[in-house]
Amino acid sequence: MQKISPFLWFDNNAEEAAQFYTSIFNNSRIVSVMRSGDSGPGPKGSVMGIAFELEGQAFKALNGGPVFTFTPAISMFVDCETQEEVDNLWARLGDGGKPQQCGWITDKFGVSWQIVPLTLGRLLQDPDAEKSSRVMRAMMGMIKLDIAGLERAYRGE
CATH class of the missing domain: 3.10.180.10 (2,3-Dihydroxybiphenyl 1,2-Dioxygenase, domain 1)
Structure with a gap:
């Protein structure tokens, strides 16, 4: 397990970004997708976070809204x-x-x-x-x- 991973804050397109990046780099994959449940924070079933790897490097991404860029x-x-x-x-x-x-x-x-x-x-x-x-x-x-x-x-x- 990698101890430190880049964590990327997206408005609402973390899954699209992860799919884009994993299509570009070899040795890359979507590891897991975390979806909102009944208690949110987004609509039930929407992507809240995603874990992916690029060239074996672990990344985490969040759909956190437009607060940060x-x-x-x-x-x-x-x-x-x-x-x-x-x-x-x-x-x-x-x-x-x-x-x-x-x-x-x-x-x-x-x-x-x-x-x-x-x-x-x-x-x-x-x-x-x-x-x-x-x-x-x-x-x-x-x-x-x-x-x-x-x-x-x-x-x-």
Whole structure:
């Protein structure tokens, strides 16, 4: 059992969001759905909460109403091995959402995601400060992160 899980507060579409996310990521599933009973809080049978997993990471979600909304202050960070994976996740999570700078994207539910190639961390941690600075400048100018562009910056091209 995972001791700590992200808990996402949705207005009234937690089940739709969980279904959307589990359709995008491998090794993902809906674990359980909690429905309101006779005493509420919503109409009997409506989804109150949902537990799901994305790539084995446990999440909980609640239909809590419009009291709170998501901000980029909390985001889901996704490590990607290839440009193909970056492109696929960017397209699918961005469907109905809004791209942001530096590999961030806000999905149609308002949840912020960082779609980041593993290469970026390696390049930014290079002991050669000039190389890592070039990579940082390149990343800051990107919306969706581009591995080839980051590597060109690293090489000084």
